[in-house]
Amino acid sequence: MLRLEPMSRPEFQASVERAIPRHAGDSARRGRWTEAAALEASQREFAELLPQGFDTPAFHFCTVVNDADGAGVGETWYRVQEKGGKLHFWVDWIWIDPPFRRRGYASEVLLLLAGRAASLGADRIGLSVADDNASAKALYAKLGFKPWSAQLMKELPPVAASSTRANPKPK
Numbered sequence: 001m002l003r004l005e006p007m008s009r010p011e012f013q014a015s016v017e018r019a020i021p022r023h024a025g026d027s028a029r030r031g032r033w034t035e036a037a038a039l040e041a042s043q044r045e046f047a048e049l050l051p052q053g054f055d056t057p058a059f060h061f062c063t064v065v066n067d068a069d070g071a072g073v074g075e076t077w078y079r080v081q082e083k084g085g086k087l088h089f090w091v092d093w094i095w096i097d098p099p100f101r102r103r104g105y106a107s108e109v110l111l112l113l114a115g116r117a118a119s120l121g122a123d124r125i126g127l128s129v130a131d132d133n134a135s136a137k138a139l140y141a142k143l144g145f146k147p148w149s150a151q152l153m154k155e156l157p158p159v160a161a162s163s164t165r166a167n168p169k170p171k
């Protein structure tokens with residue numbers, strides 16, 4: 001059995017400090033940012049997401065704890081917001097520490113979150129996932145999450161610098 005324990009301020013800080021370089025690395029690997037600019041872009045994106053850090057309204061930051069021995073096995077961030085007459089429950093992040101994966105822990109966390117969402121009055125629970133994250137996609141599909149909107153991307157062939165608008169050819 002698992003439980004979700006609210007993070008302390010230092011635990012949250014440590015969680016963000018892990019998240020920023022991880023997100024930078026993932027985004028550079030996916031070609032979204034250059035390696036050189038990724039860390040700064042990630043720092044900026046987290047500052048936009050969490051303008052008041054730990055105190056950002058609507059956000060909840062939890063450690064996933066194994067009830068049997070009290071050990072932390074992962075973490076999750078979620079937010080709860082009223083909009084359009086509905087309560088929106090959004091999972092921003094779920095992470096299970098590598099030694100504890102494939103034991104059903106993420107599934108249990110998502111069921112706990114779904115229960116929390118339902119008890120608050122939400123009629124659905126949402127999250128986003130990168131298309132190349134096969135393990136997370138398999139997890140969500142198994143739990144009944146269905147695609148609801150998609151961001152599409154097409155990679156473009158490189159263009160010689162001299163033919164771009166930013167570098168017009170001198171006449």
Ligand SMILES: CC(C)(COP(=O)(O)OP(=O)(O)OC[C@H]1O[C@@H](n2cnc3c(N)ncnc32)[C@H](O)[C@@H]1OP(=O)(O)O)[C@@H](O)C(=O)NCCC(=O)NCCS
Pocket residue numbers: 093094095096097100101102103104105106107108128129130133134135136138139140142
């Ligand atoms: C994705 C993640 C949260 C899954 O955690 P987990 O505790 O191992 O997941 P579960 O044990 O509950 O897995 C449930 C099901 O999900 C699927 N699944 C999970 N990991 C998988 C993997 N590596 N490959 C294929 N399917 C996988 C399987 O269907 C699995 O059921 P099964 O073990 O009976 O086959 C974990 O791998 C993780 O923390 N990854 C890094 C962070 C991340 O990507 N988070 C999601 C961001 S959107």
